[in-house]
Amino acid sequence: MINSCTKTLEISSLNHWYGQGEMRRHVLRSISMQISPGEVVLLTGPSGCGKTTLLTLIGALRKVQNGDVRVFGKQLYGACRKTRQNLRKNIGMIFQGHNLLRCLSAEQNVQMGADLLNDFSYKARRAQSREWLRAVGLEDHMSKLPQDLSGGQKQRVAIARALAAKPRLLLADEPTSALDSSTGREIVDLLKKLALEQACSVLMVTHDPRILDVADRLLQMEDGQLVPTV
Amino acid sequence: MKLANILKKRKIPLAWLLLTRQPLRILVAIAGISFAGILMFMQLGFRDGLFDASVTVHKLFNADLVLISPRSKSSISMSGFPRRRLVQAMAHKDVIGTTAVNWNFLLWRNPKNLSTRSILALGFEPSKPLLLDANFERKAETLKNKGRVLFDDLSRDEFGPIANWFKSGRLVETEVGGKRVRVSGIVSLGPSFGADGNLITSRETFLDLSPGNPQGSIEIGLVRVKKGSDIENVVRSLNLSLPSDVKVMSLKSFIEFEKNYWKSSTSIGFIFTLGAAMGFIVGCVIVYQILYSDVSDHLPEYATLMAMGYNLKSLLGVVAREGFILSIMGYVPAYLSGQLLYALVRSSTKLPVEMSITRASIIFFLILFMCMGSALVAMKKLADADPAEIF
Numbered sequence: 318m319i320n321s322c323t324k325t326l327e328i329s330s331l332n333h334w335y336g337q338g339e340m341r342r343h344v345l346r347s348i349s350m351q352i353s354p355g356e357v358v359l360l361t362g363p364s365g366c367g368k369t370t371l372l373t374l375i376g377a378l379r380k381v382q383n384g385d386v387r388v389f390g391k392q393l394y395g396a397c398r399k400t401r402q403n404l405r406k407n408i409g410m411i412f413q414g415h416n417l418l419r420c421l422s423a424e425q426n427v428q429m430g431a432d433l434l435n436d437f438s439y440k441a442r443r444a445q446s447r448e449w450l451r452a453v454g455l456e457d458h459m460s461k462l463p464q465d466l467s468g469g470q471k472q473r474v475a476i477a478r479a480l481a482a483k484p485r486l487l488l489a490d491e492p493t494s495a496l497d498s499s500t501g502r503e504i505v506d507l508l509k510k511l512a513l514e515q516a517c518s519v520l521m522v523t524h525d526p527r528i529l530d531v532a533d534r535l536l537q538m539e540d541g542q543l544v545p546t547v
Numbered sequence: 548m549k550l551a552n553i554l555k556k557r558k559i560p561l562a563w564l565l566l567t568r569q570p571l572r573i574l575v576a577i578a579g580i581s582f583a584g585i586l587m588f589m590q591l592g593f594r595d596g597l598f599d600a601s602v603t604v605h606k607l608f609n610a611d612l613v614l615i616s617p618r619s620k621s622s623i624s625m626s627g628f629p630r631r632r633l634v635q636a637m638a639h640k641d642v643i644g645t646t647a648v649n650w651n652f653l654l655w656r657n658p659k660n661l662s663t664r665s666i667l668a669l670g671f672e673p674s675k676p677l678l679l680d681a682n683f684e685r686k687a688e689t690l691k692n693k694g695r696v697l698f699d700d701l702s703r704d705e706f707g708p709i710a711n712w713f714k715s716g717r718l719v720e721t722e723v724g725g726k727r728v729r730v731s732g733i734v735s736l737g738p739s740f741g742a743d744g745n746l747i748t749s750r751e752t753f754l755d756l757s758p759g760n761p762q763g764s765i766e767i768g769l770v771r772v773k774k775g776s777d778i779e780n781v782v783r784s785l786n787l788s789l790p791s792d793v794k795v796m797s798l799k800s801f802i803e804f805e806k807n808y809w810k811s812s813t814s815i816g817f818i819f820t821l822g823a824a825m826g827f828i829v830g831c832v833i834v835y836q837i838l839y840s841d842v843s844d845h846l847p848e849y850a851t852l853m854a855m856g857y858n859l860k861s862l863l864g865v866v867a868r869e870g871f872i873l874s875i876m877g878y879v880p881a882y883l884s885g886q887l888l889y890a891l892v893r894s895s896t897k898l899p900v901e902m903s904i905t906r907a908s909i910i911f912f913l914i915l916f917m918c919m920g921s922a923l924v925a926m927k928k929l930a931d932a933d934p935a936e937i938f
Contacts, residue, residue, distance in 0.1 A: 378854055378935040399858075406856030412937060416851040418561075420568035425559050433856050438555040462568075482855065 323390040325486050325518040326352040326375060331384035333370055333541075344370050346541045347384070354485070357509055357519040359529060362538035368522045369490060371538075375520065376408055376488050377401035389485060406433050409484030409517070411508075413491045415471035417463040423474045424450060424459040430481035449477035452511060469500035476508055480515065487512050489521040498527055505531050562868035565845065573876070576837040580877025580914060581884065583830025587823045587910050588885035594819035596892070596900035601809045602802045603737040603899060604669070604745060609676045610646070611778055612785070613801040614768030617794045621808035622667075623741035625650045627764035632793045636768065636785055641776040646675040649753045650766035655744070657707040658721040664705055667742035668696075668723070670753025677747070677769070680734070689731035690749040696723065697732040701897050702744025709733075724756040738897050740809060768793070830917045834873060838925035842866060846932050854934035863926050870922030874915045881914070882907060 333345035344367045352358050360368055373379045374386060377393055378401075386393040388404060396404075409430075417426045427446040434442065450459055453473040463471055472492060479487060489508065493501030505521075505528045512519045521532075529535060537544040566573050601622065614633060618626035633645045649670035654663045671677045673690040689695050698719075700710035710733050712719045719730040723746070736745045754760055772781055778797050785795040796804065810816045842849070849862055885902060892900045 373935045376854065402856065402858045405854065408856075410854050412851070416847065416937060418848045418851070419845075420564050421559065421561075425564070428559050429561075429852065430855060432558040435556075439557050440555075478855075 324351050324387075325354050325356070325389060326350070326520070327385070327387040327390075328375075329385045331371075331374065331381070331386060333367070333374065333379075333382055335370075344541050345374075348541075348543055350536065350543060352486070352518050352520060354518055355513060355516050357512065357531060357533045358521070358536060359532035359534070360520060360522045360536045360538060361524065361529070362544075364524070366538045367541040368538055372488050372490055372520070372522055375486075376410055377404045406482060407485050409479030409482060409487040411472075411475050411479050411487065411489040411492045413494055415463065415468075415475045415495075417471060417474055417478070419463055422460045422462055423455060423466065423470075426463070426474055427477045427481050430478040433482045446477075446481055449481045450474070453477045453507060468495050469497075469504065472496060472504050473507070476504070476511070480511055480517070483515065485517055487517050487519045489519065491523055491525075492521065493523065493525050493528060501525060502528060562865045562872060565841065565865070566869055566872055569841075572837060572841065573873075576834065576873050577876050577880065579833030579837070580830055580873060580918070581880040583826045583833065583917065584878060584881025584910060584914055585884050585888065586826030586829070587913060588881060588906070589888060590819045590822035590826065591906055591910070592885070592889055592892070592900045592902075593898075594816060594823075595903070595906065596898045597740050597815050597819075598806045598809055599899045599901075600737065600739045601741065602805050603739055604667075605798070605802045605805055607678045607680065607736060608769055608798060609679045609771070610769035610798050611772045612770040612782060612795055613798055614770065614785075614789075614793045614795055615766070615801070616792065619766070619794075621741070621812070622650070622739065622805055623652075625766040627761065627766055628768075628793045630763050630765045630768075632789055633765070633768040633770070635789060636770055636795075639781060639785060639788070641772045641781050642770055643773055644676070644771040646671055646677055646769040647750065647765040648677070648767040648769060649750055649757075649760065651753075651757055651760065652742070653724045653746075653756055655706055655746070656722040657705065658709070658712075658719065659707045662705075664743065666702070666706065666723070666744045666746055667739075668753060668756065669745065669747045670750040671747070673749050676771075678734070683734065686732035686734065687747075690747070690752070692731070693749075693752055693755070694726070694728050695731035695748065695752065696728045697734045697747040698730045699736040699738075699745035699747075700733045701735050701737040703738055703897065706744045726756050728752070728756070737899060740815075770795075827913055827917060830877075830914065831921055834870070834918050835921035835924055837873070838866060838869060838922055839928055841869065842925050842928045846928070847937055849929060849932040850934045850937045853932060854937060859929065862929055862932075866922050866926050866929065867919065870918040870925075871915070874918035877918070878911055878914050881910070885910075 329349045331345055331348040335342045335344055362368055374381055375388060381394040391404060424446055427449050428442060431442040431446045450456060453476055455470060455473055458466060458470060493504055496504060509531050616626040616628040630647050633647055636642055637645055651668055652665045653668045655666040656663045673687040686697055698709045709719055709730055713730055713733055720727060734747060738744055754762065772778065782795050782797055852862060889900045889902055892898060
């Protein structure tokens with residue numbers, strides 16, 4: 318059982334390298350950070366500084382090579398595939414591209430998230446998916462395929478899908494990069510509002526200076542290191 | 548209770564949606580699988596049909612046991628044995644009746660265009676039973692006049708429109724073996740691989756039409772035994788008591804004997820089984836292509852699902868289900884076209900090609916195996932789905 322009073326995320330002296338031998342490149346240098354439950358943290362930095370790598374490590378999508386990464390108190394260093402897989406069910410992910418399943422309607426895409434919850438009946442999961450789509454303002458577009466939705470609508474579906482699995486940590490990688498500024502703003506506000514209702518922590522990578530104010534805390538990264546901010 | 552549970556646990560039918568949202572791809576897949584299925588249905592149907600056709604007459608014999616010469620290898624090379632053996636067989640306490648049958652190929656002249664063609668002629672004593680058909684006895688009566696024959700209306704058309712002429716009340720006369728005969732009735736036997744047509748006549752007429760045949764020699768002896776007697780037992784004791792110039796066997800093993808000849812001593816079995824195997828391989832390649840490109844196309848989506856927390860096993864399940872759905876969707880049209888083509892083959896070749904439950908289920912399992920096997924190979928591609936690459 319995961320202790321509720323622990324931090325959502327605790328990282329200490331995390332290092333990561335890409336490549337082998339001569340080509341080996343140090344992309345993350347002794348990163349240490351924490352996220353408390355319900356906190357919204359924004360991570361900024363120039364491209365190529367290792368933000369996405371950090372996100373994939375936290376999301377249990379990559380093996381931790383060196384250092385401590387604890388998500389919900391679970392150690393990811395040396396964790397087996399199964400542990401990481403189960404952990405992923407509690408981590409919602411929103412990608413740069415929407416990454417929706419092309420063959421599924423908006424509602425079905427959201428339900429793919431809800432289907433990860435095993436203890437709910439089909440009807441309950443279906444109802445939840447609809448509820449989420451309503452929450453992101455897409456109640457009129459439930460049966461549309463991704464190709465018939467606009468960029469902002471797709472990203473809303475992606476948010477609904479990520480939240481439908483009831484995650485306790487939401488990782489978002491530049492969710493607004495493909496959107497115009499006003500839509501981007503709406504999306505981020507919506508994301509924050511819904512995440513907080515769920516007591517879900519958010520770690521968002523962004524380049525977008527216009528949305529920095531939603532953060533409880535701002536982290537800056539440069540050359541694989543966290544830069545202390547004022 | 549269990550069903551309710553399953554309904555409760557059910558999820559989005561991803562495999563079904565992946566397939567059906569790409570109508571063109573699934574149409575190609577169904578066409579390919581059906582084609583493979585039809586190929587297998589046809590090849591195996593022909594094979595079994597030819598084997599069955601070789602015993603169409605055998606199956607109709609009103610007999611429990613059969614006496615043949617040990618030199619007889621098949622219906623197209625029957626040797627004679629002394630008719631006395633049949634009389635000797637009567638001595639067995641369980642035997643209640645016998646029929647001597649002459650069996651040979653004679654030349655039939657088509658009365659319409661006067662061309663000749665080899666026809667299988669059966670000669671027997673009209674007062675004795677020959678075929679199981681209830682109406683046959685009445686028709687056999689007419690053979691008591693010399694020079695009368697019963698013509699098989701399932702014979703190939705090259706023998707002339709005999710049945711039509713006869714049914715329209717016309718007097719049908721032609722030549723068999725150079726002698727004049729009159730058709731006095733119509734029977735339905737069916738052509739076989741060896742014989743394109745059949746006719747039945749009395750022994751007396753038969754010997755007249757084929758003067759080379761020794762008087763006391765017959766090719767087949769039909770033996771009927773008392774109800775409830777142990778046929779295998781009678782076969783054994785007759786084989787012991789009769790000289791070695793005859794062989795006694797049950798009707799069933801006589802049928803098997805004939806089928807076996809066509810199976811083992813000719814290339815039919817090999818050719819058609821090879822044809823079916825080709826269909827199977829073609830199907831495998833098609834299904835593999837379809838599933839492989841389907842997995843490749845959706846690789847980022849599979850990776851997304853893995854990132855969301857779906858495990859590899861459940862994604863492999865999606866591919867397996869796609870294979871299963873394809874096998875069902877491909878089998879149904881293959882089965883229906885199989886039925887249709889069988890009917891076509893029956894009407895144009897008069898071969899007894901029927902849809903048997905065994906063949907239908909064998910082909911179903913072959914298609915299932917084909918689809919699941921291809922799915923299994925296509926699954927390897929899923930290992931390329933790396934959730935870390937999608938950010």
